[in-house]
Amino acid sequence: SGAAVPNARITVTNEATNSAVNTTTDAAGDFTFTFLPVGSYTVSIEAQGFRSQKQAGVSLAAGQRLGLEYRLQLGNVSES
Numbered sequence: 001s002g003a004a005v006p007n008a009r010i011t012v013t014n015e016a017t018n019s020a021v022n023t024t025t026d027a028a029g030d031f032t033f034t035f036l037p038v039g040s041y042t043v044s045i046e047a048q049g050f051r052s053q054k055q056a057g058v059s060l061a062a063g064q065r066l067g068l069e070y071r072l073q074l075g076n077v078s079e080s
Contacts, residue, residue: 004029008047051075
């Protein structure tokens with residue numbers, strides 16, 4: 001329905017170093033990562049009652065603010 005998904009787990013993994021950081025979305029479905037090194041990342045999203053989602057090749061340049069928007073599909077925990 002396009003509604004925000006609070007408490008979704010967001011993981012950002014640096015594709016060069018395989019180092020990962022994670023957070024959860026707030027009540028408005030927003031999330032923020034600060035001070036990520038320049039590079040290419042994989043973004044993974046998981047939320048109870050929804051299919052997990054993964055996007056590879058998200059490039060981040062120096063000083064860049066990147067806005068990402070995802071639409072989660074209803075599904076079982078085992079579906080991705």
